[in-house]
Amino acid sequence: MEDMDLYLKKHDEVLYHYDIDDHVRELARKYGFLEYMVERYLNIFGSDAEIFMKSCSAQLKRSLRCNTLRTDCKKLEDRMNERGFKLSKVSWTRYGYVVENTPVRPTLGSTLEYMKGYYYIQGLASMIPPEVLSPSEDDLVLDMAASPGGKTSQLAQLMGNRGVIVALEKNTARLRRLNSNLARLGVANTITVPIPGDYVSSIGIKFDSVLLDSPCSGEGLLPVDPSRRTKTLPQHLREFQRVQLSLLIAGIRSLRKGGKLVYSTCSIAPEENEVIVNFAVEKFGLRTEEIRGIPADPGLVEYKGVRFSEDIKKCIRLYPHKHGTEGFFVCSMRKE
Ligand code: SAM
Numbered sequence: 072m073e074d075m076d077l078y079l080k081k082h083d084e085v086l087y088h089y090d091i092d093d094h095v096r097e098l099a100r101k102y103g104f105l106e107y108m109v110e111r112y113l114n115i116f117g118s119d120a121e122i123f124m125k126s127c128s129a130q131l132k133r134s135l136r137c138n139t140l141r142t143d144c145k146k147l148e149d150r151m152n153e154r155g156f157k158l159s160k161v162s163w164t165r166y167g168y169v170v171e172n173t174p175v176r177p178t179l180g181s182t183l184e185y186m187k188g189y190y191y192i193q194g195l196a197s198m199i200p201p202e203v204l205s206p207s208e209d210d211l212v213l214d215m216a217a218s219p220g221g222k223t224s225q226l227a228q229l230m231g232n233r234g235v236i237v238a239l240e241k242n243t244a245r246l247r248r249l250n251s252n253l254a255r256l257g258v259a260n261t262i263t264v265p266i267p268g269d270y271v272s273s274i275g276i277k278f279d280s281v282l283l284d285s286p287c288s289g290e291g292l293l294p295v296d297p298s299r300r301t302k303t304l305p306q307h308l309r310e311f312q313r314v315q316l317s318l319l320i321a322g323i324r325s326l327r328k329g330g331k332l333v334y335s336t337c338s339i340a341p342e343e344n345e346v347i348v349n350f351a352v353e354k355f356g357l358r359t360e361e362i363r364g365i366p367a368d369p370g371l372v373e374y375k376g377v378r379f380s381e382d383i384k385k386c387i388r389l390y391p392h393k394h395g396t397e398g399f400f401v402c403s404m405r406k407e
Contacts, residue, residue: 075316078350079309082377086342087305098124104300108290111340114375119392126392127293127300133170133179134161135190136198136221140228140257142189150184163365164198166228188256193221196291196389196399200284200335201225203362203403208233210279215268215322218245220252222284227258236260237278241267269317272324280331281322285315287336287343291398294391308342315347323355326406332357339388339398341374348386348402349379357404359385366394370402 089107098113099106102124112120135158137144144166148158155174161167168190170179179185179192201222206212208230217223217238226236238253238261240246246265253261268283288303288311289296319334326332334351336343348370351357359382370386372379386402 072317074354075313075320075350078354079312079316082346083309085375085377086346087309102127102300103297105304107305108300115339115341115371123390123392126390127297129294129391131194131294131391131397132395133173134193134195135168135170135179136193136225137166137168137190138188138224138228138256139166140224140232141187142184147184147189150189151182154182154184161195164195165202166225167193167195167198169195186255191221191224191252191256193225194337194397194399196394196396196401197221197337198225199362199365199387199389199399199401200282200333201229203401204280204282204331204333206230206234206280210234211276212236213271213278213281213322213325214238215271215281215283215318216240216286217263217284218242218249220249220256220258222282223249223261224253224256224258226282227253227256227260230260232257232259234260235262237276238263239266239268239271241265269321272321274325276325277327278325278330279327280333281326282333282335283318283322284335285318285343285347287311287315287338288340289337290343291337291339291389291400294397308340311343312347315343316350319347319351320355323351323357323406328406330406331360332404332406333401334404335399335401337397337399339390339400341371344388344400344402345371345374345379345383345386346377348404349383351404352380352382355406357406359383360403360405361385362387362401362403367401368393370400
């Protein structure tokens with residue numbers, strides 16, 4: 072852990088120093104964000120920062136994933152159509168649909184089809200990590216932070232309910248929610264374990280692939296949760312970084328040689344993303360892999376003067392104003 076502390080300390084002064092001038096103050100007042108967040112948006116988006124902040128007030132289209140463990144997608148489309156929902160298929164994700172039209176009743180979360188597990192209500196960007204991990208049907212897969220189970224159940228779907236998924240969740244109330252979702256969705260290849268993800272490396276099992284959909288500030292969820300404009304303070308980001316790095320280290324240690332690890336967050340803060348995966352590249356020699364076929368921006372190779380490995384540009388970033396999704400980060404890495 073000494074390495075991790077040194078690494079975080081090395082970047083701490085630059086990352087947590089903010090240049091707050093009158094322009095930043097004015098934008099923060101205008102859009103209701105914390106000033107340090109506005110400074111970040113100016114750093115990342117330049118003159119598009121305002122477009123981004125405005126887009127956080129627009130409603131995102133709702134989306135769902137058709138669950139082929141329970142139904143045929145054509146049948147789902149027809150049944151939802153009869154109920155007054157209009158679903159349109161998203162080309163870049165295998166089972167994702169945008170909900171274009173919703174009746175007054177039933178709501179998306181109270182249809183018979185929902186209860187029967189024919190679909191899972193899931194953000195489009197959140198469907199990317201399991202598809203990028205793309206486990207095969209006989210893999211042993213580790214899902215390090217699993218509840219409420221959107222990605223665990225998607226992994227099970229991609230594996231045709233074969234192989235084995237070990238899904239960890241340290242929060243027991245959330246573990247119950249995970250188990251209930253997995254049951255509703257017909258997942259039969261998953262063992263859920265109530266332990267913190269960082270304990271897993273001490274067990275000594277090596278997995279073929281690892282998903283770390285990490286606990287994070289959730290800053291990418293700004294369009295669905297306005298409270299996030301003022302919720303996360305810099306000291307919270309520091310706490311998230313420590314959890315993220317210790318989970319990532321445990322994930323790498325639990326991955327077999329040649330295996331793939333996908334790191335994702337619903338945050339657009341480089342502190343929780345590029346800074347974290349750059350550690351895996353620099354200290355553990357993981358190789359990032361290209362993510363093809365998804366409309367997205369590349370990972371940042373520089374932020375506030377901190378340079379990351381050139382390889383980090385193979386990671387992807389998604390934004391509401393550019394990609395019509397929640398803010399998201401995904402990075403695919405291979406252990407050599
Ligand atoms: N992958 C989930 C999905 O797609 O539905 C979302 C995961 S959410 C971003 C992060 C989860 O990690 C939360 O349920 C949280 O309780 C859990 N968590 C937080 N710290 C953890 C830890 N050290 N080990 C395992 N899970 C943890």
